[in-house]
Amino acid sequence: MTPDPKSERRSERARLAILGAAFDLVSRKGFAKVTIEAIAAQAGVGKPTIYRWWPSKGAVVLEAMNEELGDDFGFPDTGDITADLTTQITAVSQRLITGRMSEAFKGVLGEAQNDPALMKAFRETILEPSIAECRARLDSAVAAGELRSDVPTDVMIDLLYAPIHYRHFLGFGDDAVRRSAELVQHVMLGLRPRPGAE
Secondary structure, three states: OOOOHHHHHHHHHHHHHHHHHHHHHHHHHOHHHOOHHHHHHHHOOOHHHHHHHOOOHHHHHHHHHHHHHOOOOOOOOOOOHHHHHHHHHHHHHHHHHHOOHHHHHHHHHHHHOOOHHHHHHHHHHHHHHHHHHHHHHHHHHHHOOOOOOOOOHHHHHHHHHHHHHHHHHOOOHHHHHHOHHHHHHHHHHHHOOOOOOO
16 A cells, blocks of 8 residues: 555654653643643644653653754864763763753653663664764774773773763752763863873
């Protein structure tokens, strides 16, 4: 049977309307206060349409986050790893912690603690691609002699990004943005090659 192009276009319009409504509502009201019914009403669709495509509110909001983020958090490579990390970490802090993405990010990650499928999707669509890009950038800096070769890049990632999320979830998001450059500078003190070390 040949697919109906008009039906596919209607479906895509409905999908984008649902994702837009979910992101807008969560960013304004907070994850906990938003219901599937509210998303459906704002998107102009029936609740069964949402449940036909997504198993939970968390899954809808996660896809809305991915739609909104796009390729925002790529890693620049100017040849200066300190400058590149400062640029990237500041962008992450501003977008995920203090921007409209903040409520969705906290809500989905909180919901994922009790939803293994949502956690798996969160890791696969948001965390792991970003970690892979960061690892590649750090590997290139190690190869260029900008970073120590005796510290695993996964440990470097933890040192750089864990403080951001720690401050975010404890309610110090604005402080994390202000201190992004300072954080990178301090971490880099320990990650730069030591004189005389092989």
